[in-house]
Amino acid sequence: MKTESLFRALADPSRRKILKLLQPGPLSAGELSEHFPFSLASLSHHLSILKSADLVHTERRGQYIHYSLNTSVTEEIYRLMADLFSKHRSGESK
Secondary structure, three states: OOOHHHHHHHHHHHHHHHHHHHHOOOOEHHHHHOOOOOOOHHHHHHHHHHHHHOOOOEEEEOOEEEEOOOOOHHHHHHHHHHHHOOOOOOOOOO
16 A cells, blocks of 8 residues: 555545545446536546545446445555554554
8 A cells, every 4th residue: 555645545525525425335437426516527537546546446337437445445544544543552652
């Protein structure tokens, strides 16, 4: 996991909203676009950043591409955040 690209991807509220929308299951770009006021080109840019951070997977279904959460990376994020904010990390005094 590339931590820098991950935090860059998560820094934008629209990208966090995309991830939230994908929690129940895969959606196409058209379905995702219904939740945003910006163009499909902007949505595509956000999806590209999420994909390069390995936060989403793509699957072609006919003429549509469906996006879904990469759950293995989200589990790594939870571990990373827990480590960052843990009160008792190894090597630190209490």
